[in-house]
Amino acid sequence: GESVGLHLPTLSVQEGDNSIINCAYSNSASDYFIWYKQESGKGPQFIIDIRSNMDKRQGQRVTVLLNKTVKHLSLQIAATQPGDSAVYFCAEMVYNQGGKLIFGQGTELSVKP
Amino acid sequence: DSGVTQTPKHLITATGQRVTLRCSPRSGDLSVYWYQQSLDQGLQFLIQYYNGEERAKGNILERFSAQQFPDLHSELNLSSLELGDSALYFCASSVGNRGYEQYFGPGTRLTVT
Numbered sequence: 001g002e003s004v005g006l007h008l009p010t011l012s013v014q015e016g017d018n019s020i021i022n023c024a025y026s027n028s029a030s031d032y033f034i035w036y037k038q039e040s041g042k043g044p045q046f047i048i049d050i051r052s053n054m055d056k057r058q059g060q061r062v063t064v065l066l067n068k069t070v071k072h073l074s075l076q077i078a079a080t081q082p083g084d085s086a087v088y089f090c091a092e093m094v095y096n097q098g099g100k101l102i103f104g105q106g107t108e109l110s111v112k113p
Numbered sequence: 114d115s116g117v118t119q120t121p122k123h124l125i126t127a128t129g130q131r132v133t134l135r136c137s138p139r140s141g142d143l144s145v146y147w148y149q150q151s152l153d154q155g156l157q158f159l160i161q162y163y164n165g166e167e168r169a170k171g172n173i174l175e176r177f178s179a180q181q182f183p184d185l186h187s188e189l190n191l192s193s194l195e196l197g198d199s200a201l202y203f204c205a206s207s208v209g210n211r212g213y214e215q216y217f218g219p220g221t222r223l224t225v226t
Contacts, residue, residue, distance in 0.1 A: 032212070
């Protein structure tokens with residue numbers, strides 16, 4: 001069945017280091033992938049997205065990499081800051097299923113000062 | 114602040130009752146999505162409306178229903194509530210109907226006692 005899973009449930013990094021959060025997806029028909037950040041008590045916040053015809057996309061301090069061969073998605077955060085501490089979710093979508101996003105279980109990122 | 118508003122913020126009710134959750138999308142967004150976030154199921158897509166019409170449906174229980182009004186706000190109705198319905202309910206919105214760049218509201222925390 002459809003599923004999006006994360007390799008690591010928790011990740012602890014030192015402030016200033018780079019962080020890499022991984023995600024495995026199972027639906028090879030997925031066309032669109034998104035990373036969300038969720039801070040405690042808040043709704044998911046859109047970080048960056050990538051379409052299946054791309055393998056890399058960069059934003060401000062973040063980069064998403066897509067490897068369709070092994071159905072793997074990663075989020076790289078450069079110079080991680082304490083404000084980056086949150087739970088990060090990857091999500092996937094298939095175009096012909098409307099706007100249905102399928103979310104992974106999440107990875108908690110903890111940044112040590 | 115995503116621009117998506119949800120009311121109420123918290124809701125405590127008893128089993129068997131019915132509640133209505135309300136969502137106002139970002140200005141200009143025509144699509145509204147509802148998601149349920151629980152500890153055991155993670156973030157689950159419930160339903161999407163686009164410009165007043167149902168666009169996509171997830172694993173939404175028959176006891177749950179939603180609608181989108183002409184002013185584009187949406188309501189999620191939950192009836193015959195059970196303890197297992199306790200969760201965070203998020204609304205998201207996007208400009209188009211394809212599901213790209215969904216922006217989430219702060220959520221409604223429902224507690225069924």
